[in-house]
Amino acid sequence: MSAIELEAPAPEVARRSPGRRALRRFLRHRMAVAGAVVLLLIVLAAVFAGPISGHDPNATDLFATRAAPSGGHWLGTDATGRDVLARLLYAGRVSLGVGIAAALLAVVVGTIVGSLSGLLGGWVDQTAMRLADVFMSFPSLVVMVVIAGVIGPSVTAMVIAIGLFQWPQCGRLVRGVTLAVREQEYVQAARAAGAGPLWLMRRHIVPAALPPVSVVATLAVAQAIGLEATMSFLGLGVQPPAASWGNMLTDAQSLTVISNMPWLWLPPGLAVAVTVLAVNFIGDGLRDAVDPRRT
């Protein structure tokens, strides 16, 4: 009992002030704050896709195909008369969902492999790090094309593939943190008191690794959104009629559309670019915030 009481206030004090300092540093990073605001707006727009657009993203209107933007359709309509704005907003859900899910998978796998690697050392560490090298040396997009070729396009497969190719960054990072933390007296003390690897992971490694991991995770989200858009653009990701920013651009590959119907290709393209840029700026700001030594 007394041990718990003694322990409880300590992390409170220790955690709060670096956290506040990090927040202050983040807020000083103007582009990162702008990125956070933009991302928040994009998330809200995707969440309230229905009320904002006022259209069903899959409702076709064959009397108004490829119609220019107007009062009824703010961003015009596509080749089958579907409302572009509605599709754009619903597509945002897909893109953000895929991005977050893939990054989450990468972080979970990376944290588990990285901390076990650092704690156990030896052949586990060797194998895991070689494996990380292999995954990092393969161009994920090309491998995803091959996977789509063999098992067919699938969003689930895409999320798993992106996650599997992104875990090494996080894994190496967590391994590094683990190696550093392992030698600290408080961890030695915990080990002497009989703490197992799982307990050490939850109690000491994860909290220590959280700040740098948050940076890697943010950048992973950005990369995953870009990959999803690219795969869908190639026709190997999200399949129509479901909308995705990438597959909305697939139909724009004709000179007629490019020259005369900017509403069909500019909005989805800008949506990907702005979202990924915003997330990357946030990642950049987070990096400065959690690691002040970096320039």
Next chain:
Amino acid sequence: MGAYIIRRLLINILVFFLITVVIFWLVHKAPGDPIAMMVPPDQLNAGSAAFIAAKRHELGLDQPLVVQYWHWLTDALHGDFGYSLVNGRSVTSLLGERFGPTIELMGTGLLLSLVIAFPLGIVAALRRNSRVDYAATVVSLGSVSIPAFFLALIAIYLFTVKFPILPSSGISDPSAPSLVDSLRHLVLPALILGFANSGPYMRYVRSSMITELGADYVRTAEAKGATRRRVVVRHTLRNSLIPVLTYVAANLPQQLAGAVVIEQVFAWPGMGQLAVSSVGRHDYSVIIGFALIIAVLVLISSLLADVLYTLVDPRVRLG
């Protein structure tokens, strides 16, 4: 140096074989029985079952998987990737005729990436935290963030539609082939590919220059009266060149990923375009051949990076 290279070579070759196992497993998993496909569906009957069994035996498909893997691998290493399921042509010749254009695009793209990355990275490192540094960061973030296919559409809009000075698709004009024509077709795809890949290189050049600029020998050189320009050109640039090139070598496969997308947008007749269209046609043997080529590319680029790495670090070379 020898021991290190040999160890890396062995690891890389082991990895390569593991990857061929994965690819073989994909071949095996690929839907559709290649023998059953030889028989028109309306003629499937008891007699054809015997035919299929005989064919299976003839092609060795009734043998254990390990034996099949060995046959497949030796064939592949001899350059025999089988035949396209769609048009019956040999996968080797299909991929072979696409190889040149892809290398041309990747090579030019890589060159342009470096042409963008080096000056920007060096200037950003020299004027750290200045406006130039800030602008370079934004450019590099932009190159990583803006999808290449969107940039390509913008470029087509600008240079083919608005100001019709460059072609938007293909590798050359069949009616009037010439060097100038080929170069004009190359400009847009190579530029987009080059810009899209330049971001990470720029960051790498910058950080590696910053590390070198902080080194003791820089202070010594400056104390002896060397100008900033001389220090950068003669010392830091040279020292940071090899780590950057190591990074470039290790990233060669990423160039291929970029090329896949660019080829698709610009109808560039390369391997990436063939792979994407083969996915649409369910042409598994072509996809598998493509996968093997990626594996070889990864093997070569990681060996190249290892060799360059021994040049950077004398501890590896001498130890």
